[in-house]
Amino acid sequence: MSPHDADCPSIPLPWAAALLLALSVERVLALPEICIYCPGSMRNLSEVALYCKQTPGLMVHARCCLNQKGTILGLDLQNCSLKDPGPDFPQAHTAVIIDLQANPLKDDLANNFHGFTQLQTLILPTDVNCPGGINAWNTVTFYRDNQTCQGQRDVCNSTGDIEICPENGSCVHDGPGLLQCICADGFHGYKCMRQGSFSMLMFFGILGSTTLSISILLWGTQRRKAKAS
Template sequence: MARAGFRSPWSLVPWAAALLLVLSVPRALALPEICIQCPGSVQNLSEVALYCKRTPELMLQGHCCLNGKGTILGLDLQNCSLKDPGPNFAQAHNAVIIDLQANPLKGDLANTFRGFTQLQTLILPQGVSCPGGINAWDIVTFYISNQTCQGQRNLCNSTGDPETCPENGSCVPVGPGLLQCVCADGFHGYKCMRQGSFSLLMFFGILGSTTLSISLLLWGTQRRKAKTS
């Protein structure tokens, strides 16, 4: 017979198991701000919702279609009274499909989609041009109330201009209708003409010595003035 106040080691097993279970459950991923920027929820028959439902690993939360890591692959902000996508829009730079129809969008959207290299379907209000123009997309379809830009093109493969980037640089797409030149390994500077790695130690050494020289010169000048006054 066990004494009063004494617990058998076996009585602690359920508590230990419960504690391990709690610790093993992953914390819920914080929902990106862009997913809750617009009130309401995604319509079941929207293109983003249908895209999300076709893949079991994806889930709809707020106005976003997310994968298991919390990466936004689909974004539905239709009819959200947006004049521009807003500062949080860059959180959806990995999105494959984005719906912005029925919004009073203003201005050129080209730079808005800088970094959206994975985007393949973009639904816009009627009268708003596809970012990068029609040449940045395989198909541009016009409907009564919206238009769809589909199949983002890699302009690096379609420019046909060998002078797009310098000899020691390569073209890299950075969004619809956007590209940039990246210097090859071992080259840097204007038009990638300088060979060798950029020496930060030398740069800061020169900067430091120049600053020190100017400081000593100013200190000597001020001291001389103080003595003569």
């Protein structure tokens, strides 16, 4: 044994294997829940896998394509027997490409895509409409086993309705075919018609007094019932 070897004690093989296993398990547990929502890993030739391999700095983990910060840029949930995308689906709102083909999905998926403003490619079963309809996408292409919704349009820029939001509000894109009307500074309420800051003190004062009144009423009712019995 050389002096150099003596200064660097070796790690027994079983302990080294256990350490590597622990590190890999920790990495799996750190993944967003949507990445492991469906068992197994994505196919090597899937559109999401190809996008991930062709884009520098991205990595495939379980069903997700992640950047170095762990942000989801691709999600492959094809062939997962899904009737809906599931409660963890909003975790993928940063995705650029999502594959949901080969699932018995419900037809209307629009409300599942709130906040998915970065999405540019969505692959769906042929019997499921693109969220927001065909006008929410630049192209919709049908194939034998799936369809692709490509190039999400900004509803705020593509609509011809200049009164889509009230005068004191601005339109903010919120996903395929979705938008929000945000009130300008100094305005709030219905159609942003109320001017001035929203009074939190008044709101919580009314809420507190109402709660107190109901509590006193219930207490009095219970007390009368107790005396009567």
